[in-house]
Amino acid sequence: MTERAGQTVGRADRILDAAAELLVRLGYRKVTIDDIAQLAGIGKGTVYLHWRTKQQLFEAVLLRESISYVEELLDELRRDPAMLLPHRFIPASFLIVDRRPVLRALSEEYLRQAQSRSADAFLHSQELLASERFYDLMTRHGLLRDDVPNLAYTLSATMTGFHLYQDLDPMAVQLDMRAKLDSLAHVVRHAFEPAEPPTSEELAKAVSEVIAVFEDLIPPYRTWIYAYERTHEPG
Amino acid sequence: MTERAGQTVGRADRILDAAAELLVRLGYRKVTIDDIAQLAGIGKGTVYLHWRTKQQLFEAVLLRESISYVEELLDELRRDPAMLLPHRFIPASFLIVDRRPVLRALSEEYLRQAQSRSADAFLHSQELLASERFYDLMTRHGLLRDDVPNLAYTLSATMTGFHLYQDLDPMAVQLDMRAKLDSLAHVVRHAFEPAEPPTSEELAKAVSEVIAVFEDLIPPYRTWIYAYERTHEPG
DNA sequence: TGTTGACCAGATTTCATAATTGGTCACGAG
DNA sequence: CTCGTGACCAATTATGAAATCTGGTCAACA
Numbered sequence: 001m002t003e004r005a006g007q008t009v010g011r012a013d014r015i016l017d018a019a020a021e022l023l024v025r026l027g028y029r030k031v032t033i034d035d036i037a038q039l040a041g042i043g044k045g046t047v048y049l050h051w052r053t054k055q056q057l058f059e060a061v062l063l064r065e066s067i068s069y070v071e072e073l074l075d076e077l078r079r080d081p082a083m084l085l086p087h088r089f090i091p092a093s094f095l096i097v098d099r100r101p102v103l104r105a106l107s108e109e110y111l112r113q114a115q116s117r118s119a120d121a122f123l124h125s126q127e128l129l130a131s132e133r134f135y136d137l138m139t140r141h142g143l144l145r146d147d148v149p150n151l152a153y154t155l156s157a158t159m160t161g162f163h164l165y166q167d168l169d170p171m172a173v174q175l176d177m178r179a180k181l182d183s184l185a186h187v188v189r190h191a192f193e194p195a196e197p198p199t200s201e202e203l204a205k206a207v208s209e210v211i212a213v214f215e216d217l218i219p220p221y222r223t224w225i226y227a228y229e230r231t232h233e234p235g
Numbered sequence: 236m237t238e239r240a241g242q243t244v245g246r247a248d249r250i251l252d253a254a255a256e257l258l259v260r261l262g263y264r265k266v267t268i269d270d271i272a273q274l275a276g277i278g279k280g281t282v283y284l285h286w287r288t289k290q291q292l293f294e295a296v297l298l299r300e301s302i303s304y305v306e307e308l309l310d311e312l313r314r315d316p317a318m319l320l321p322h323r324f325i326p327a328s329f330l331i332v333d334r335r336p337v338l339r340a341l342s343e344e345y346l347r348q349a350q351s352r353s354a355d356a357f358l359h360s361q362e363l364l365a366s367e368r369f370y371d372l373m374t375r376h377g378l379l380r381d382d383v384p385n386l387a388y389t390l391s392a393t394m395t396g397f398h399l400y401q402d403l404d405p406m407a408v409q410l411d412m413r414a415k416l417d418s419l420a421h422v423v424r425h426a427f428e429p430a431e432p433p434t435s436e437e438l439a440k441a442v443s444e445v446i447a448v449f450e451d452l453i454p455p456y457r458t459w460i461y462a463y464e465r466t467h468e469p470g
Numbered sequence: 471t472g473t474t475g476a477c478c479a480g481a482t483t484t485c486a487t488a489a490t491t492g493g494t495c496a497c498g499a500g
Numbered sequence: 501c502t503c504g505t506g507a508c509c510a511a512t513t514a515t516g517a518a519a520t521c522t523g524g525t526c527a528a529c530a
Contacts, residue, residue, distance in 0.1 A: 053492080179384065
């Protein structure tokens with residue numbers, strides 16, 4: 001069984017809405033299941049008809065938000081294929097975390113957890129954007145270099161640096177966001193993109209393939225959000 | 236007054252030795268000034284004849300260690316000028332933190348402090364390696380690109396990423412150090428080095444200038460370690 | 471003059487008690 | 501019978517007061 005009858009998904013969304021709102025307002029720690037249930041206008045036990053644990057509930061929040069963001073990105077891609085150039089969309093993704101309060105709150109919580117112990121719960125939501133299939137595709141179409149050692153690791157480490165350096169060095173605070181994005185873009189362009197940019201035909205082809213991949217990738221993730229029976233990731 | 240009479244410096248070094256040893260053994264938090272004084276075979280008050288606060292004492296420990304490392308690096312440079320290529324010495328510097336227990340302990344403490352609040356105390360020790368003069372020189376001799384926006388910030392953020400990503404993602408643990416160094420080297424080479432490597436004449440010239448700069452830079456830092464009267468950085 | 475350790479205020483740890491909360495499930499409504 | 505609920509429980513976490521520790525000072529001493 002992957003889904004239940006009637007308005008179940010609608011209710012799930014109302015719960016996720018409530019969770020998201022309280023998350024932004026109070027932070028992960030201070031949000032209780034009771035709060036969420038109350039704001040959603042249901043009983044506490046009902047929440048557990050949808051997700052096994054508080055953590056899974058918030059993973060669903062994160063995943064829903066991520067999917068929505070990816071879909072936004074796909075739209076932009078349809079409008080402007082050049083957006084697929086890593087030095088364009090990676091800084092854009094970087095920026096987005098600052099823009100979407102839910103993502104911001106969750107990434108802060110992720111850091112807090114990582115600091116102490118197992119944070120992999122929040123981690124696999126990143127799998128969506130960082131899937132092997134996506135990297136392969138980008139490399140194949142000449143949008144990513146094929147000579148980057150440990151591509152996934154290298155790219156993640158680099159992005160993480162820009163993310164975390166914010167809070168580490170006072171110097172970073174003085175720089176405005178624009179300058180930071182430029183810096184990140186520079187590193188991405190030179191370390192991860194081939195010297196030769198792809199032709200616009202290649203780019204268009206890559207875009208349509210990216211769209212296809214994500215339209216293939218997203219549904220199982222979306223199902224996972226709402227399906228009760230689950231222990232780990234889809235696909 | 237910059238220095239005191241007699242065996243004062245020798246005693247300072249014994250205190251720093253004691254502090255370093257206890258630091259490695261117990262970690263910053265658990266080391267008390269009493270412990271240090273006892274291990275150094277002196278009274279507690281005497282420690283305060285050398286440094287105003289516990290923090291300044293450990294800054295001195297860090298600075299002494301850093302200077303020693305830089306001098307080691309200068310030696311290597313004399314032997315092999317190619318070591319000045321950023322994609323060589325930056326991963327090497329990265330590695331060194333794992334090798335020297337004192338640096339390791341201090342960088343962990345730095346992260347802990349940064350996590351919470353003002354960590355700039357530990358930060359300015361990095362000024363030694365990251366001084367404007369050094370960057371200028373490297374750029375001037377074609378060892379660093381001249382088109383990197385916010386060079387200091389960008390490079391720091393990148394290196395920080397590789398440093399911190401260790402503890403954030405389980406994937407990073409599986410990769411061995413060699414692979415990580417390769418990744419960092421790749422990013423540095425392509426994002427921060429010019430496409431054309433310098434000629435060996437240029438390189439040699441840069442090396443001798445680097446040596447000159449550091450031999451000029453180090454003494455005031457060394458003085459700072461031992462001089463009681465101080466409020467902030469030398470130079 | 472150079473050194474020290476007793477001393478102090480403030481920070482940290484301890485420890486017991488109280489309050490909260492994630493998760494369950496027997497029950498009741500429909 | 502199905503679905504939803506909130507009282508309930510174990511376990512975690514918050515609280516706060518008392519005890520301990522420790523960075524830093526300074527009067528006394530060698």
